[in-house]
Amino acid sequence: MTWVLNNLPAIASYLLAHVSQAVPAILATLLLAIPIARLTQWLGPLRGILVSGASLLYAIPSLALFVILPVVLGTGIRDTLNVVVALTLYGLALMVPTTVDALDAVDQRVLDAATAMGMGPLRRFATVELPLAGPAIVAGLRVVTVSTVSLTTVGAVLGVRSLGWLFTDGFQRGITVEILVGILATALLAVTLDALVVLCGRVLLPWTRSTHAREEATV
């Protein structure tokens, strides 16, 4: 406990570094997954390749990807940007197949109705398709959020600061408490960000709440 109290500022700075790598990666995943998924739907035959390609991406070990990216991006190996890009790629590997499924699940008749009402493709996508696929997309994003927060720690092995620093430092100096604090802080951050995703989902998709309430009322 004294270790924790004595090192609070350091823990806070690692937490901040962790957030500044994980959160941009999660947001980038969400923003990129939707257009990529849409494109995948249009591409027809290429679709299978894109979806299985996304899952093969997840087969790349995180440490290996963290090492390869600097070569591809031309950045230094300890650059934070590598970590953010790597985390975004892993996020996309999980998120693209989920988003394609979510968009596929939207009832074709609803889309036809929207077209019949005179909606253009863009408006139909933004105001009908995306909101209906929303709950499934939020569910996918929750998985991405938790795994991204956990994966961010691996960067510490390469010298990028994050909560993972508490593991490598704790191991080198033989401080078990430090490692435990790192695990606890990482898990708490994951749970907090997950709750935030759920909250954002409720605010942005208010009707999911009301249908839920209606279902409960009819039961």
Next chain:
Amino acid sequence: MNYLGEAIAYILTAANWSGSLGIGRLLAQHIGYSLLGVAVAAVIGVPLGWWIGHTGHGKGAAVALAGAVRALPTLGLITLFALALGVGLSAPMLAFIVLALPSVLAGAYTGIESADTVAVDGARASGMSEVQILTRVEIPLGAALLVGGLRSATLQVIATATLAAYTGAGGLGRLMFLGLKTQYYGMMLASSLMVIALALLSELLFILLQRAVTPVGARNRKESQ
């Protein structure tokens, strides 16, 4: 991109394959650790998963466990175990088992659950005992999903085995950490490429295995649908 050339040259140099830090030994270690980790997880997880799937008991606990493990940072687990158990193989192995267990468990119980209730009831009606239903109906019908669980468990362990070298165990991660320390990035990249190749190879083998274990009847039904 000259690191990439350096990495490929490193792999192609015969001299780098032998010796205590040779690719041959490290690759064998990496494969050995992965197989052992998944095997131990399977010995614990498969019977437990079959029992959960057949009886329906403890499913909530299994789902909660899988969620909790996903949030645990692997590096944290490995370093924690390494401090408790000392450097060597036992610490990373324990972490591999913890990582692999949820996937194996999920594969086993979703496999059992996926067995068509008509088939299960039919088996029960024709006088099969519960053990016979499990071994002759549910397990064969769920085999493909079980293999799917083993597949993702193996993939995770192959990826994580890279971190084993951090606490002094061997495996391909050894070259990664050595390269990091000596700023020999070609060597790091070489070991990354080999880990990726290993992961893809395991995926391929499991896809073939998954096809092989699907009962012929179930396969035809899926195709006709």
